[in-house]
Amino acid sequence: MKIRTRLTILFTLITATILLAFASVIYISAKENREKEFYSLLKKEALTKANLFFDAKVETKTLQDIYKNNRQILNEVEVAIYDSSFNLLYHDAVDIDYVKETPEMIDEIYHKGEKQFYQEKWQVIGLRYEYENKNYIITATAIDQYGYNKLDSLLKNSIIVFVISILFIYIAGRFFSKRAFDPVKEMTEKAKVISATNLDFRLNSNGSKDELSELANTFNEMLSRLENSFDAQKNFVSNISHELRTPLAAIITELELSINKEKNIIEYKSTIQNALGDAKKLVRLSNSLLDLAKASYDPTEISFKQIRIDEILLDARQQVQQVNPDYKIDIVFENEFENDNQITVNGNEYLLKVAFANLFENGCKFSKDKQSSVSIGFEKEKIQLQFSDKGIGISEDDLKNIFTPFYRGENKQFADGNGIGLSLTQKIIYLHKGSISVQSKQHQGTTFTVELQTV
Structure with missing residues (x-):
């Protein structure tokens, strides 16, 4: 079931429930009011008949004639008067007698003072009436046919209005839900045509701050991220293909030449050394790519723990000098630290070691004296590392792109690298x-400044 249909049905059910509750309250209130008003009318009629009987001394036959004459055109109130000993003093119509009074009933009315009850649809009221210091019991009964007819009419009209209202509400709900979901349908149709070849396509936004505009903007932002990711992936694959093709082509060429042409031992050794050098380039490239992939992971998937920066720097220096024994790396503390928290960060040991090793290796590789140094300074809740060298430096044009993957500047002629x-x-x-930031002057050296939050 579509959301549009589900919302229409839900809206109709909720409205129907409210209407039903509203109609029920009105009907029940009308029913209770009819009952109260008719009991009040019976009481007035009973007292009026008693006053006529006791005070006005109207003859019994006259009162009975009035009752019989009125009964021909309307539902007249039937009144009976008893004394406290259950002796009948007056009755409008003994032959009819709807109430069928009993001694127990009279006694109950006498003690309670007033009693209201039903005889089928007939309402009955019993009263204790005092006259000349004597107590009498008066009963009055009648059927409120007019009131019942009004209640029946109210019930029928309520049912008809309820059914018509539900039909109208359902139709209106279908119409407005269609209007409300038309933009969603339009978004769906446009989203269906989006593929990897047209990620520049965007959904329309009406510029307001409603939920649909927010959805369209969020979707467009996601498309922008995907487009950037796809473009980066294309560039990445293109650069990787180029970086891999060059050493592989060199290895194949060297090996083919050594097979097709007889060489002496020295020449074979030279060929093997060249191929070995290219193979090492491939190894370094593959390692760099693996590290780049790890650094691109979701941070929630990388394990972090508290580690000391000085220990990571020592391990990184040892790692670089094992591969390049002629590299000289100095680690200098600008000021002393008071506790371990000042030199401890929450990080990944392997990745930080890779980052520091890259900075050490770059400093030594592009310096004639093969030297690099790092100075460690402490600030409030921060640790600052400055990786410095006195090498060839970086031009202003290259500084803008120095952190771009696979970018090689003018210094590529000075030392090998893959730009990762x-x-x-x-x-x-x-x-x-x-x-991380960088400052450099050509032929004077380069300084990379790294700031990390301490624990």
Whole structure:
């Protein structure tokens, strides 16, 4: 069942329930009011007849004639008067006698003073009446045919109006739900044509702040993220293909030449060394890609714990110097720390080690003296790391794109690389909710400043 139909039915049921409750209250109130008003009328008639009988001394036959004459045209009130000993003093129509009074009934009315009850549809009221210091019992009864007819008419009209109202409400609900869901239907039709080839397509938004506009804006924002992701993926695949093709082509060429042409041992060794160098490039590239993938994970899927930054820096230095023994790396504390919390962060040990190793390696690789240093400073709830070198520096044009994946600037002629290291480092630092910036002057050196939150 579609939401439109479900909402229409739900709206109709809710409205029907409210109307039914409203009609029930009106009918019950009308019924109770009719009953109270008719009991009041019976009481007045009973007292009037008693006053005529006792005070005015109207003859019994005269009162009975009045009753019989009125009964021909309307439902006259039948009145009976008893003394306290259950002796009948007056009765409008003994032959009819709707009440059928009994000694027990008279005694109950006498003690209670007043009693109201039904005899089938006939309403009866019994009163204790005092006259000349004597107590009498008066009963009065009649059927409120006019009131019952009004109640029946009210019930029938209520049912008719209720049914017509439900039909009208259902039709109106279908109409307004269609109007309300037309924008959703339009969004659905447009969303169906969106694919990987036209992610630049966007849903229309009316510019208001209603839920549908918010949905359209949210969907458009999602499409923008997907479009950026697809574009990044295309660029990533294109760059990876290029980076992989170059060393693979070099390895294949070297090996084919060594097979097709007889060489001496020295030449074979040279070929093997060249192929080995290209193979190492592939290994470094694959490792960098794996680290880049890890740094791109959802932060909730990466384990974080409290780690000391100085220990991570020592491990990163050792890792770099194991591969490049001629690299010199210094770790300097600008000021002393008072407790371990100042040098402890909440992070992933492996990823931070990769980031710091990349900064160490870059500093040494692009310096003639193969030296790099990091200074550690402490601020309030922050730790600042400055990775410095006195290398060839970075031009102003390259500084703008230095964190772009696979970007290689003018320094690519100075040392090999694949353009992943700095973009990977930035991702890792951002993953740890830190910041990284760079300052550089050509032929004077480069300084990368990293700030991380302490625990």
